Amino acid sequence: MNKQLTSYPKEKIHILLLENISQTAVSVFKNNGYSNVEIISGALSEDELIKAVKDVHLLGIRSKTQVTEKVLEAAKKLQAIGCFCIGVNQVNLQAATRLGITVFNAPYSNTRSVAELVIGAAIMLIRRIPDKNKAAHEGVWMKESKGSYELRGKTLGIIGYGNIGSQLSILAEALGMKVIFYDIETKMPLGNASAVKSLQELVATADVISLHVPETAATKNLINKELLREFKKGSILINYARGQVVDLDALAESLRAGDISGAAIDVYPVEPKKNGDKFVTPIQNLPNVLLTPHIGGSTEEAQQNIGEDVSNKLFEFLEKGITNGSHTVPPLALPPQEGTHRILHIHKNVPGVLSAINTQLSVHGINIIAQYLKTNDEIGYVVLDVDKKLSGHATELLKEVKETIKVRLLY
Missing domain, CATH: 3.30.70.260 (ACT domain)
Structure with missing residues (x-):
């Protein structure tokens, strides 16, 4: 009994995938006989999604599609949702649980991609490359070493020592950095990393601070005006976590005052819904700042890994009833x-x-x-x-x- 058959004809099982989900995910289903796979390149609004999910059995989304209670109530045939990303905060998990809809994600698949980009950003910022790059594009030669440093020997402070934070820890040590971290849960350090007792201790000690926490009520504006005053003079802030975690107005003020020497931001409180839309943030046009459009996990390798991970979880649930990795229905x-x-x-x-x-x-x-x-x-x-x-x-x-x-x- 190696190949299970669902009681429902495979060609009638409607699978909807949004937001340019990897072709790998499509292949998993089509290679197993599920031909009714609909692909939409962008995110949908709540009203659009309510219409689209009416006859859908499996829904695949990334981070921009908001699956609200109204959407879930309208999805009478929906069995499972696959979040092809590391988070699930875009889905109303309480409503999904109440309705018995299984929700999966890929918590580990883009870990390496994010960790590598953080290291890259840290090198660029500590060498003040954004300023030198801007000057070169404007025809100004800025060959100088003032304010430029090596990462080796510096202290990296990681806020949130989970999947990405711990992977970053390993890469940073390989470059000769000292690693400290703060987490609300007790975590086993990797390598020579050590835990600190408070956020204040971490930001006052670290040369580079990198955020890797979820978006919750407790983490909203975690980096605020008061905490920024505690940062080590000339330190660097990197946020590749969630957009609500940093008060960007306060960060802009700190950058202008020269209290911190640079920042790399990939996530924002409000983000455009699609490529080409206007984007505005308080930290535009500031010195030694790297701004990227929520691409921390956007590599070919990560998207392929996410596509395989989530689609296989959906497939295993669809064909065998396996719910390991679910955030709603018990595993x-x-x-x-x-x-x-x-x-x-x-x-x-x-x-x-x-x-x-x-x-x-x-x-x-x-x-x-x-x-x-x-x-x-x-x-x-x-x-x-x-x-x-x-x-x-x-x-x-x-x-x-x-x-x-x-x-x-x-x-």
């Missing part, structure tokens, strides 16, 4: 059982549902060959393998169980 993987049909049951996490499922089936003489249950605070996810001859009847019976959200006969 579960039941090995295939010979001679059975598989049913997926998603329900509200209240006492007695599993008992009701088993009672409903046993009363009607339906034997459960294998069964796995996993719950989170909101919902429970049950994968059942039952006798082939009785699977259709079992599916209908399970729909009648109180607190049921979704039932799907997988194969």
Whole structure:
């Protein structure tokens, strides 16, 4: 039983991929017989997406498409969402959980791309290359060493020691930097990196500060006017994390005053929806500043890795009911059982549902060959393998169980 078949004809399963998702993802589905793959190059507005998802079973997005509660409510056939990026903050996870929609992402796939670009930006800024580049383009020769330094021997301060932060730590040490980091959770240091006890200690010590934190209420304007006053004189700030993390007006003020010597910013509180749109930020036209259009993870390798990772998770869920890596439906993987049909049951996490499922089936003489249950605070996810001859009847019976959200006969 190496190749599973869904109970629904593959050509009728509608897959919608937005925002120039890698062709690798398209290939995963088409190579496995899913021909109904729709591709849209850009992001969609809420109203456009509500119309587009009406008959969609799988939705693939990147960072600009906002999947709101209204969108999810309109997507009556939607089984899963694949976020082809490292974050999932563009999806209303509470609503997706309540509706039993599985949400996947690729938390590791662009780690190297971001870490390399941070190192590149740090070298450019500590050598004041943006200023020299601008002067050369304007016909001015600026051959001087004043204010230019090597990274070797300098201290890198990493705020957020997760997947990208720890990878950056390794690269920085290889260049001869000392690495310190701050994280709200206890993290095992890699190499010779060491944790510090506070943000204030980190920014007062580090020559280069790099941000790698998620966008939450706690991280909004984490780098603000007050904290910028604590920065080591002449230090450099790099933000390749999330746009809301830095108060850009305060950063601009600090740059103009010469309190910090440079900055590299890749993410912004408000970003254009598509290429060519007008872009405005308070830190434009300031000395020794690198501005990039949210391309930290935009390499051919990263997009291919993300395409493979997320599409394989979607495919495994579609064909086997595997939810490992999900942010909404509890993670579960039941090995295939010979001679059975598989049913997926998603329900509200209240006492007695599993008992009701088993009672409903046993009363009607339906034997459960294998069964796995996993719950989170909101919902429970049950994968059942039952006798082939009785699977259709079992599916209908399970729909009648109180607190049921979704039932799907997988194969």
